[in-house]
Amino acid sequence: MAQPSLTLPAANAGASDYLERLSTKGWVHIEGFLEPALTAELKREALRQQEWADAGIGSAGQTNEKIRRDKTVWLNGASAVQAQYLARMEAIRLAVNQAFFAGLFEYEAHFAHYPVGAFYRKHRDALRGSNARVLTSVCYLNPQWCADDGGELVIYNDADTAIEAQIWPVAGDLVLFWSEDFPHEVLPAARDRFSISGWFRRNLDGANPL
Numbered sequence: 001m002a003q004p005s006l007t008l009p010a011a012n013a014g015a016s017d018y019l020e021r022l023s024t025k026g027w028v029h030i031e032g033f034l035e036p037a038l039t040a041e042l043k044r045e046a047l048r049q050q051e052w053a054d055a056g057i058g059s060a061g062q063t064n065e066k067i068r069r070d071k072t073v074w075l076n077g078a079s080a081v082q083a084q085y086l087a088r089m090e091a092i093r094l095a096v097n098q099a100f101f102a103g104l105f106e107y108e109a110h111f112a113h114y115p116v117g118a119f120y121r122k123h124r125d126a127l128r129g130s131n132a133r134v135l136t137s138v139c140y141l142n143p144q145w146c147a148d149d150g151g152e153l154v155i156y157n158d159a160d161t162a163i164e165a166q167i168w169p170v171a172g173d174l175v176l177f178w179s180e181d182f183p184h185e186v187l188p189a190a191r192d193r194f195s196i197s198g199w200f201r202r203n204l205d206g207a208n209p210l
């Protein structure tokens, strides 16, 4: 019997094997993951936000403009469009848990705005073994992105010796990667760049410290 919550809509060309690609490569770029109407509505929702803050780094969340210059606002799920996005991420959470026994427990996400010239230097989203973030998602909200616009996501291999992928932040595309395994950076954007960065987290409460 079909399990709608575990499958992606048929409109997502190439998305059906995303678990396979996550398994073999550890990251996946799903083109056209969000349909254009939902992507456009999320972009409008991002533009409606008032509370943009300088993004933080590290567990204390201190800001450092040498490392990153994006502005962020956390999703709270209060609007219909945010709820719709979070429902799409919930389907991924369930599918990844089923496929990998990943123990993904919750999801947190923020809108990100990279104004012209903004970047995010090479980093990992989680340090090995010490962080609740397991799987990173980035969904892009930028129509008609082209080469001159910069702002590519560059993903490096775990050993940080080679580039695995260089991805334009094209509207509707989703990138997933295991948070501990891939150093990555956002190259300076030559035009306003909007996205939603999110993290599927494990539950560290009550974890055995040994």
Ligand SMILES: O=C(O)CCC(=O)C(=O)O
Binding pocket: 112, 120, 125, 138, 152, 153, 169, 184, 185, 186, 195, 197
């Ligand atoms: O926007 C991107 O392409 C990646 C952003 C990122 O690395 C992050 O928010 O941790």
Ligand SMILES: [Fe+2]
Binding pocket: 123, 124, 125, 184
């Ligand atoms: Fe990151």
